[in-house]
Amino acid sequence: MTDEADIPEDHPRYQSLLTRHRIEEGVEKGITSKQGLIAEGRGESFDYLIGEETIPSADEAERAAAARLLLADHAVLSVNGNVAALVPGEIVSLAEATGADIEVNLFGRTEERMRAIADHLREHGAENVKGLAADARIPGLEHERGKVDADGIFDADVVLVPLEDGDRAEALAEMGKTEIVIDLNPLSRSPRTAAIPIIDNIIRAVPNVTRHARELADSTPEELEVIVAEFDREAALDDAERAIRDI
Ligand code: PTJ
Numbered sequence: 001m002t003d004e005a006d007i008p009e010d011h012p013r014y015q016s017l018l019t020r021h022r023i024e025e026g027v028e029k030g031i032t033s034k035q036g037l038i039a040e041g042r043g044e045s046f047d048y049l050i051g052e053e054t055i056p057s058a059d060e061a062e063r064a065a066a067a068r069l070l071l072a073d074h075a076v077l078s079v080n081g082n083v084a085a086l087v088p089g090e091i092v093s094l095a096e097a098t099g100a101d102i103e104v105n106l107f108g109r110t111e112e113r114m115r116a117i118a119d120h121l122r123e124h125g126a127e128n129v130k131g132l133a134a135d136a137r138i139p140g141l142e143h144e145r146g147k148v149d150a151d152g153i154f155d156a157d158v159v160l161v162p163l164e165d166g167d168r169a170e171a172l173a174e175m176g177k178t179e180i181v182i183d184l185n186p187l188s189r190s191p192r193t194a195a196i197p198i199i200d201n202i203i204r205a206v207p208n209v210t211r212h213a214r215e216l217a218d219s220t221p222e223e224l225e226v227i228v229a230e231f232d233r234e235a236a237l238d239d240a241e242r243a244i245r246d247i
Helices: 014-028 034-050 056-071 081-086 088-098 111-123 166-174 189-193 202-215 221-230 233-245
Strands: 075-079 101-104 158-162 178-182 196-198
Touching: 014 034, 014 081, 014 202, 034 081, 034 233, 056 088, 056 158, 056 178, 056 196, 056 202, 056 221, 056 233, 075 081, 075 088, 081 088, 081 111, 081 202, 088 101, 088 111, 088 202, 101 111, 158 166, 158 202, 166 178, 166 189, 178 189, 178 202, 189 196, 196 233
Parallel strands: 075 101, 075 158, 158 178, 178 196
Antiparallel strands: none
């Protein structure tokens, strides 16, 4: 396997090579599941069709997401094996910029992978990583997949769930959580369930939400509420689908 530094930045597929490299390394470190490799391939094909850029409607969604996270009573950023491999430091920065908690929440939960991901996030600056207590359940999901922390996702009013599977996104929405979903497939059930669907590569989306959150840090709650209210989720989903079809 090559080192990240060996990937030439002027390569036309730089971002895609970097993403693949991080996922491959994630699997080798026991962070990312083998299913995560398949999810990555799926995401890459949609990114190719979208033009490997943040389209304007995704940027608007990222600004609305930043405003919603800043307004939250208790926001939690949910981290799975792909998220931990692709954007560990960027998730820590977003948590700092918005006051959100970080919780590891896995589709294919094993104690080894939970611990490896929590350690990886701590190596990237996370002070408090939730998910290991697993003392609460998401109703409607089978035992392992429904495990969450009572003082984390279970208690949260706003949850960022990137690259999530549809069942869990729906179960969280049914609990009354406001969901912000990052997913490159606008037809997938998870972004369709979300209050704020972000159709963008997580590699670009998370730093951009952080940038918006820093810019909005001094805004009043009323100003933030206007940004959230003006965001049109249906228009954002339609726009992403159009960008894919009009290639
Ligand atoms: O680590 P675990 O055990 O929690 O498992 C995580 C995966 C991702 C394997 C699991 O949640 C899963 O199987 O997810 P799906 O159903 O394959 O859905 C993943 C979604 O994320 C798909 O719609 C992809 O298009 C999308 N996706 C993949 N890579 C990216 C992405 N979206 C944004 N940025 C990406 N880099």
